[in-house]
Amino acid sequence: MKGILVSYDFCTGCHSCEVACKKELGLGKEEYGIKINELGPHKYENGKKTGTWEWTFAPMLTKACDLCASRTEQGKMPMCVQHCQAWCMAYGELDELVKKLDGKSRYAFLTPLES
């Protein structure tokens, strides 16, 4: 199965994936194929991480994402992956991508609805 691996500790919330996708899918205002969730900034006052900051950005796919089927057919990268400024996204077969997991960042797999 194909999908996108995100090493989201490094996501900067730069919105490039969001805009790249909107343009590719021809979406309008408030419509997205991929959307960044933002948590924080917030300083932990409890638990083991007390005194440290949480400020995390992470993308999620919407119903509109088709994994850039027409682009990948032509050998091009999905728009969001191609433009990811933080180099924190990779596209491919999930069983290949899984080899990149190293415990040094938080990771997430994103897989869209099959059309």
Place this chain on the structure above:
Amino acid sequence: MIIDYEEFENSIDPKAYHKGEWRWEEDGCTVTRTSHYSAPGCHDSCGLLAYTKDNKLVKVEGDPLDPAANGRLCMRCLDLVEAANNKDRLKYPLKRVGERGENKWERISWDEAGEMIKAAVKKLEDEGYGHESIFVANGTGRNTVWQVPLVAAALKTPNVGATNLSGQSCYAPRIFGTFAAMGDYLVTDVTQACEKRYSDPKWEVPDVLVVWGNEPLKSNADGFIGHWLLPAVQMGTKIISIDPVLTWWGARADYWLPIRPGTDEALALAWLNVLTQEDLVDHEFINYWCAYYDELKEHVAKFTPAWAAEISDVPEEDIIASARMYGSAPKGAIQWGLAFDTQVSAMEMCVTVTDLMAVCGNIDKPGTMKIIRNAFDVDAGESTSDIFCGSTFNKKLTAAVFGCEGMEFNGSVDSDAVNVAMESGEPYPIKMMWSQSSNALACMAFDAPRTYRAIKDSVEFCVYADPYMTPSAVAFADLVLPVSMSIERDSARTWWTPLRTMKKCTSYYEAKSDEEIVVWLGHLLNPEVFNRWPTAMDLVNDYIETALAITDENGNAVKPGFDLSFDLGADQRDAYDIHTKFRPIDSSKTAFDDLTESSCGYRYDEWNDTYEKYDKGMLRPDGGKGFNTPTGRIELISTVLPVWGIDKYPVHHENQQSVKWLNDPEYRKRYPLYCINGSRSYEFFHSEQRQMETMREFHPEPLVKMNPKTAEEYGLKEGDWVWMENECGRCMQKVTIFEGIKDYCLSAEHGWWFPEQEGAEPNLFGALDCNTNNLTHVYETGSHNIGAPRKTVCVRIYKVRPGDTMPGEQVTRLGGFRDYVNREY
């Protein structure tokens, strides 16, 4: 880890992305592989694939085969289609028909525009004024920096530069500071000078990165794409963040040092104190390459971490621990930014931090600070006007107007001196102004209300050239000229490396490119000089081949580039040869075509792609080892500063408002908060992109960050509009609650105007209403008029109420702010 550069390169399908081709047909469109470099603006030039059809830009994507940006466009270039085809674009030259400020215009031809300009210049001459009474205004470092000084050359004036940018307080102080200490400039080395990028076997990952006084991810400033740093972070670079505001870096840092605004120099001196006292320095590097280490050590002995803690409001133990972390790192880099320049200690700060890099040996070694120059020595900048303006050169408005002593090293005009000339007519009045790609009233100018009066009351004829109608043009212009966008121009860039071309793909009504405008104007007014460039393309080729240098009467080459060693009389490089180091691959082609067609629009040079240039005899004009300084070493106590009339021992200075804030309880009660002016966002570069719908969808209004405690104290909540006010004026922005800021600081955005609103006065597209520069003042600068306090203004805040007088009304109709700001609330 996701970054694996070789894997990335190998994964790019050469057929799908047309490797090696610069133009092809695809899906009924013509696709052009080129670089973007304003308009719309930014300091960088990312490689992109432009899809055009029927003379229209229809689609843009990043070019993964471009080593400079690897296809990773930011949201602004991804939205270029909206910029290029925007309904607000200027199509024809426009002549003012109503009063200034009424926003009433009539379409005229370029010929008629030319006649108007000629008549204005003739009038000025007939009235007995010299051409120095013409001020040419440039904006920030976009693809106008080498062109607009030629407007000054056409108009035969030496006065070209920024509008009310007191203290040249953007970027220039960092350049002057490193030049004073070591004769060259330094940038964080993240492989940008090497075509192989992150797979360059010479490169090493920095161990520690200090992100100081900027958010590079958002600002992309000074020819440095902030996200270049991300692969290094993925590869293990540790972070120290020095910033009053929490950024992406601070939240991921080993040490975040939230200093009181404007106290960076105290902290820098204390770091030097720790490094020298604890002997965390690189003695080998110091012995070989530096001078005056003992003198530096003695000078900083008194600047203890305890002393700096008191001033900077950062705990002493954090200052010590972070200094140790930086000093112990084998490879350290300091990503320095605008805050270095926007304070009165700017010169001191920039030499001190150069010393911090030098004593640790973090100079031109892989993964540290790289010595960088413009690729192939293609250097043309503001001083181009100096060699072409003729006899008016000696009348240039410099810091000498303020009695600054020492040799003049600032190639640009002193903008406070221009303001004096406008307001007082001394040493001569400013009668005419030409502004190209600068929206000073909304963005660059300190004290926007004062700027408004100064220009409006003094300048009799004013030309604006821009792709859009701007608030500044409505307020001041008598004639507005439409400018092409990047996609509509044949142009070239060297700001650092690589050398790049921008290939014209479309045209837009009667808009002319910046190159076409200067050539047109030059032929009209100064054909003697401009006959050298029959067409705009000739100018671009000459820029690449000679950087517009000339030969003087003795046969010596005179180069317009920013080169202090030249001023110091030391530069004997290529004394008779005006050519740059650029040589075409295909010599049957012009320089521009060769670059565009033979190497897909970019070329890296060997000089920048070399490490430890001081050990290879690459820095000094005499070809010897060492640095381009009087002693041939990095001067940890500079011998150049005294020549410039600046004390060679750097110390910390506070700006006037901070002095009062610290020492006068009444003042502090009145203006209890610091407003840190100019927080960046991904959507906008300075005042640009406000017309682009998608950018405004993401970021509709100006936001001021506020600590939850501050908000509670003032009864404010998320989304409330709030006035920020001090003795200079007031402006309003929308509150956003943010934990990562001290409770006595606010962080506000700059450059806001609203193209969708009424353009005529009093509103001026709302450009004065949210303008944080209403809170700033001119004439307060640092040593030799360098550096000015933009990010250290003290304010009070209160909620905006219905019926409040808008700053636009106050400034354009009610005579400014002086009457009501002293009233109590």
